[in-house]
Amino acid sequence: MYAKDYRDLGTPAPGGARESVTLEIDGAIVTVPAGTSVMRAAALADHDIPKLCATDTLKAFGSCRVCLVEIEGRKGFPASCTTEVAPGMKVRTQSEALRSLRRGVLELYVSEHPMGSCSAECRCDLEKLAEEHGIAGSRYSNPHAARAQATPKPVDASNPYFRFDNDLCIVCSRCVRACEDTQGTFALTIEGRGLESRVSASQQEPFLESECVSCGACVEACPTGALLEKSVITAGLPQQAVTTTCAYCGVGCSLVAEITDGAVSRMVPNRNGRANQGHACVKGRFAYGYATHGDRVTKPLIRKRITDEWTQVSWDEAIAYAAGEFRRIQAKYGKDSIGGITSSRCTNEETFLVQKLVRAAFGTNNVDTCARVCHSPTGYGLKHTLGESAGTQEFVSVQHADVIMVIGASPTEAHPVFASQMKRRLRAGARLIVVDPRAIPLVKSPHVVADYHLRLLPGTNVAIINALAHVVVTEGLTKDDYVAERCERDSYEKWKRFVADPKNSPEAVEKISGVPAEAIRGAARLYARGPNGAIYYGLGVTEHSQGSTMVMGIANLAMATGNLGREGVGVSPLRGQNNVQGSCDMGSFPHEFSGYRHVSDDAVRAQFESMWNVPLSGEQGLRIPNMFEAALDGSFRGMYIQGEDLAQSDPNTAHVTAALSALECLVIQDIFHNETARFAHVFLPGSSFLEKDGTFTNAERRISRVRKVIEPLAGHADWEVTMMLSNALGYPMRYTHPSEIMDEIAALTPTFAGVSFEKLDQLGSIQWPCNDAAPAGTPTMHVGRFVRGKGKFFVTAYVPTNEKTSSRYPLLLTTGRVLTQYNVGAQTRRTANLAWHSEDRLEIHPHDAEARGIEHGDWVGVTSRAGDTVLRVEITEKVSPGVVYTTFHFPESGANLITTENSDWATNCPEYKVTAVQVVKVAQPAAWQLRRRAQEPAHSPSPLNPMPVD
Amino acid sequence: MDVERLVAMANDIANFFDAEPDRKAAVEGVRFHISRFWEARMRRAIIAHVAAGGAGLSPTARDAVALLEPP
Secondary structure: OOOOOOOOOOOOOOOOOOOEEEEEEOOEEEEEEOOOEHHHHHHHOOOOOOOOOOOOOOOOOOOOOOOEOEEOOOOOOOEOOOOEOOOOOEEEOOOHHHHHHHHHHHHHHHHHOOOOOOOHHHOOHHHHHHHHOOOOOOOOOOHHHHHHHHOOOOEEOOOOOEEEEHHHOOOOOHHHHHHHHHHOOOOEEEEOOHHHOEEEEOOOEOHHHOOOOOOOHHHHHOOOOOEEEHHHHHHOOOOEEEEEEOOOEOOOOEEEEEEEOOEEEEEEEOOOOOOOOOOOOHHHHHOOHHHHOOOOOOOOEEOOOOOOOOEEOOHHHHHHHHHHHHHHHHHHHOHHHEEEEEOOOOOHHHHHHHHHHHHHHHOOOOEEEHHHHOOHHHHHHHHHHOOOOOOOOOHHHHHHOOEEEEEOOOHHHHOHHHHHHHHHHHHOOOEEEEEOOOOOHHHEEOOEEOOEEEOOOOOOHHHHHHHHHHHHHHOOOOOHHHHHHHEOHHHHHHHHHHHHOHHHOHHHHHHHHOOOHHHHHHHHHHHHHOOOEEEEEOHHHHOOOOHHHHHHHHHHHHHHOOOOOOOOOOEEEOOOEOOHHHHHHOOOOOOEEOOOEEOOOHHHHHHHHHHHOOOOOOOOOOOHHHHHHHHHHOOOOEEEEEOOOHHHHOOOHHHHHHHHHOOOEEEEEEOOOOOHHHHOOEEEEOOOHHHOOEEEEOOOOEEEEEOOOOOOOOOOOHHHHHHHHHHHOOOOOOOOOHHHHHHHHHHHOHHHOOOOHHHHHHHOEEEOOOEOOEOOOOOOOOOOOEOOEOEOOOOOOOOOOOOOOOOOOOEEEEEEOOOOOOOOOOOHHHOHHHHOOOOOEEEEOHHHHHHOOOOOOOEEEEEOOOOEEEEEEEEOOOOOOOEEEEEOOOHHHOHHHHOOOOEOOOOOOEOOOOEEEEEEEEOOOOHHHHHHHHHOOOOOOOOOOOOOOO | OOHHHHHHHHHHHHHHHOOOOOHHHHHHHHHHHHHHHOOHHHHHHHHHHHHOOOOOOOHHHHHHHHHOOOO
């Protein structure tokens, strides 16, 4: 069932620029692009044709025979969904003959799906059509009974979010086609024939146990109540709908929140969403129940010492206490003794306010953001080479790529909705190169097989990118004309000499990386010859000691092969959190104002001082890891952290918690008691994305509106709380709506100069830069010239990480995510997504497991030089011998107890992806983990029955 | 600040710029990077460390820190 008020035009619009065709439909003159179906043309002219198997999200199928029409001069009654318009065509959509034919077909359907089978909340298309055609029942014998005998157990309720009722299924195949075309998983099929036909998940398995990834595309496509959200069954039909933006990954899907009796009853993708193209995943579509989970903290809390119990206080008291403590600390230790952290889960407006509070009210530049630990090398690397700290493309650009290179990312797990778009292009013929130590699902999945999987040893990215460049340069595959026109000549020549050195040859790099030289050569040739080569990368690139070097290496390769500045090419970082791009854009780094301008730039600083009416420091502040060091040496004593869980997400937990414990005042603003709150003195209740207005900026620089769906549970949106704190500190903030904050951002940030809530409402979304030169935004960057003027090549020597295997720590641990959980799991652990992933496991190769006497499901101790933890084991060939892998979604897993303080040379982004470890079989989890598990509240509420909030 | 950590960070930066064939440019690259990204107390600490002999710093890092202006 589609979103409330969605109008289905029956078949998709034909792609590309096309000539117009004029025809006549029921006497009306209609002009549409060539290639449009008769069904779509009729719908556009408000002459809707009945349909069951057709929908405008899927290619026409032509099976139901309900959409028959008459066309002058043609024999018979063609199906309007599969018949294209033609000049001068005369179509009749209504006649007695057509009505009779449709009645006959509908009566057959009703024989299998009796009238009244579906309840009102299904908005069943079949029953609606049958009613319109005067059908109350079927004259045919009772095949329903025969069908029930042939396909027993009609209801599959195994999926926590939807159920399948075979008795209501009309076998139209819309679900199967949605799984194939929209999602690209191919988990569904039609099994059997005639009355025995039924939808089957995998090999007649329950949905939960099948290959189904629970994206919900099938549920949405179902024209009857056969596939239906359990939340709709419970809550009933929605009464309102609000368009907003998903708060999970960096794809930034546009979603429609449907509301029943004041609560969200369903989330469906916005068909007009430019990022997600009408699709969603198991997290965005279904895992919103955390927002009303009983664990939500809705009252402010304070305590003098972190060993004290919390005391519930009023907002005024909590704010006054926090402000008083910050001023006390500054008076005693100096103004630079405190700082703040902005959140990539909060809106642009909230992030902008936090960094403004730190710079203007605290009077220091000690502000940083969680991008420090994920994509800060992206900002550094792309800024220095291309001139802008952001990806170069929009997602739809992938449909024009000929060769797709995925480096250190697993889009099907971490960016699933974009992965579906990518897989669609791959099924259409694009070639695929995967550079990853692990056999990510994209390497081999239905109808997608990577041409090359460069399965490198963790920590050897830069060696590989240099080897790819070596092949390109030494085999004459560079685009010298492009480079001559658009790049700095001297830097190019120097770079060419560097990469051409035999030490960067695939044969030399094979010894370092473990990747066969021929595979490197083949991949390099494939990418360079494109003609359109597109690179997508993730945290497997950035979270290394050479993260920034690798980003520059990628940019070097793209420039040298002419793969920047048009559709189908580019360098695209797949951002982890929903608003990582935005939080960076908003001036969250200690050295930059919004728009990536250094604080030491007097002219820029003067603009901010004038607008904010306060002198500002021109001296860059502390980064997060530097704050920890300063806390341990006693020169940093207070922190305000909005929506970030440093104690769980940052590496070397023992080091982090020691630093947090040393603070005299830690103020946390969050929706849950996270790990960091254990060290806090003030807890300010946060608001979820459903409870506020604002904007998020996704990985393609797309700014989208976040709209308030329900009132803030704690009474205030996050931006209001920051404002209260600022006012209490004596620096007045007087915004009445986030749109006013965006107006200030636009006034101070050249790349946002043309952005306003009004324009966002008009256009739906905007990709920055948006200014006088590009009033509707900029889908593709660096067209014609690079933002920095001439593109600059950097020499990117491979420097091995200090984190090396040894006899004591012989394995390399790397980390990542699973589809159903998100980041540190604070949100998804509080949803029914636990049905798929309820604990983090350690993946280990069979050879390494056998050598240690480890069997599948055993508990193993994982020890590094930083610490140790215990995880359950999964034996798999997804990892290579010598490499182990885990996720970090559960605090009791303690993944960051093991990771080290190693970090990227340029940005201090932690080296999460390489940790030398030993793995040994143990009897049970560590004592602290057992205690932790016992303390954890039951994290398995159904979103249908969220625990009540105080 | 933990000077040992600052030394490691400075050496990591120098490792990147050491790929630059022109040593003067490499030293300038390290100096510029530290001056743009390190907070004042970090710069003060590493400058003091060099003044005390600069133990553990690579030659490029040491030369670059020597060129830093005191905050």
